[in-house]
Amino acid sequence: MSDTSIDAVRNLLLLRYETLETKSDILKAPELKQLFAKIPTLAPGDRGEFGKAINALSQELKQKVATDTVTVDDRTPIDVSASMDVNALIPSLLSSEQGTIHPLSQEITNLSAIFSRMGFAIEESREIDDQYHMFESVNFPKDHPARDDYDTFMTVETDDNGDPLIAPAHTSTMQNRMLRKYKSNLENNEAISVVIPDRVFRNEDLDARHEHTFYQVEGMYVAKDVHAGMLIATLQEFLQEYYGQQLEVRVNPFYFPFTEPSFEFMLSCPFCNGEDENCKVCSGEGWIELLGCGMIHPNVLKMADVDPTIYTGFAFGCGVDRLVMMKHAIEDVRHFHSAKLDFLRQF
Numbered sequence: 001m002s003d004t005s006i007d008a009v010r011n012l013l014l015l016r017y018e019t020l021e022t023k024s025d026i027l028k029a030p031e032l033k034q035l036f037a038k039i040p041t042l043a044p045g046d047r048g049e050f051g052k053a054i055n056a057l058s059q060e061l062k063q064k065v066a067t068d069t070v071t072v073d074d075r076t077p078i079d080v081s082a083s084m085d086v087n088a089l090i091p092s093l094l095s096s097e098q099g100t101i102h103p104l105s106q107e108i109t110n111l112s113a114i115f116s117r118m119g120f121a122i123e124e125s126r127e128i129d130d131q132y133h134m135f136e137s138v139n140f141p142k143d144h145p146a147r148d149d150y151d152t153f154m155t156v157e158t159d160d161n162g163d164p165l166i167a168p169a170h171t172s173t174m175q176n177r178m179l180r181k182y183k184s185n186l187e188n189n190e191a192i193s194v195v196i197p198d199r200v201f202r203n204e205d206l207d208a209r210h211e212h213t214f215y216q217v218e219g220m221y222v223a224k225d226v227h228a229g230m231l232i233a234t235l236q237e238f239l240q241e242y243y244g245q246q247l248e249v250r251v252n253p254f255y256f257p258f259t260e261p262s263f264e265f266m267l268s269c270p271f272c273n274g275e276d277e278n279c280k281v282c283s284g285e286g287w288i289e290l291l292g293c294g295m296i297h298p299n300v301l302k303m304a305d306v307d308p309t310i311y312t313g314f315a316f317g318c319g320v321d322r323l324v325m326m327k328h329a330i331e332d333v334r335h336f337h338s339a340k341l342d343f344l345r346q347f
């Protein structure tokens with residue numbers, strides 16, 4: 001028997017393999033046994049090569065069975081709390097020529113470029129995080145009632161403390177990590193200045209202004225002698241760049257556990273200018289809440305081993321969808337995830 005007979009058996013077995021319900025049955029195929037039985041019948045000089053070829057075939061089949069019958073629990077677990085780029089190694093399925101870039105992606109690129117020119121580093125957030133980063137590290141003690149303001153989605157998986165992991169409800173989950181990552185800037189007399197645009201999730205009642213999945217851009221600036229005037233000026237500068245015009249803004253006192261003082265930043269409604277009491281976008285209020293911001297609470301700095309007696313900073317968390325809605329006069333936030341091509345093709 002020559003190598004061609006091994007090839008013939010190989011082709012036959014590979015075909016049969018596809019039809020088998022129990023894949024490991026292929027290793028018991030009589031054709032394979034017959035090949036092994038042939039070895040002693042060959043001239044001694046031919047046995048070595050023939051034996052090797054059968055072994056190679058047998059190895060190939062074992063490998064195939066092992067790969068195809070791997071159970072979920074045998075797989076290397078992915079790091080669910082890692083940032084996107086660690087896990088997103090799968091090649092894209094659709095050629096980029098067949099689609100257009102989603103308006104939110106376009107605008108995230110756009111706003112990142114503005115912040116980058118203003119000297120901010122750009123970082124990614126996570127789509128699953130632990131309770132420490134969602135709450136404790138940003139000064140929500142356990143059982144604090146302000147936790148209820150963030151209607152989160154929990155997973156059945158738990159973190160090291162046995163608490164359910166969370167689909168983050170804001171990008172402030174990254175504050176502690178960013179303070180730690182860039183702390184050496186402070187030692188070198190440079191500021192920590194970073195923005196984190198990413199996806200967040202809330203268990204919302206859906207309407208024209210509320211989606212369960214949306215985007216925020218978190219900003220942080222920490223150095224010596226930072227004050228609230230710098231926060232307002234930074235945001236105004238950004239908004240002016242982004243919209244290419246000065247818009248009317250209003251700053252109201254507000255409450256967040258992780259900033260003190262805290263503010264909400266409102267933009268005048270470009271749809272009705274406050275003149276339509278039935279306006280779907282601003283509910284007739286004339287103003288749209290665009291972002292929350294404030295001076296970083298000393299406890300948040302302490303939690304990351306940054307000395308609040310030496311350094312101060314500001315933070316903001318801006319709703320990207322609302323920013324984009326106002327730029328392109330989009331009246332309903334639900335268009336973004338509707339996958340409606342007549343909407344998407346306009347961008």
Ligand code: PHE
Nearest residue numbers: 170172292293294315316317
């Ligand atoms: N994380 C807040 C929210 O989503 C916004 C915010 C960020 C407020 C940073 C202050 C400072 O509601």
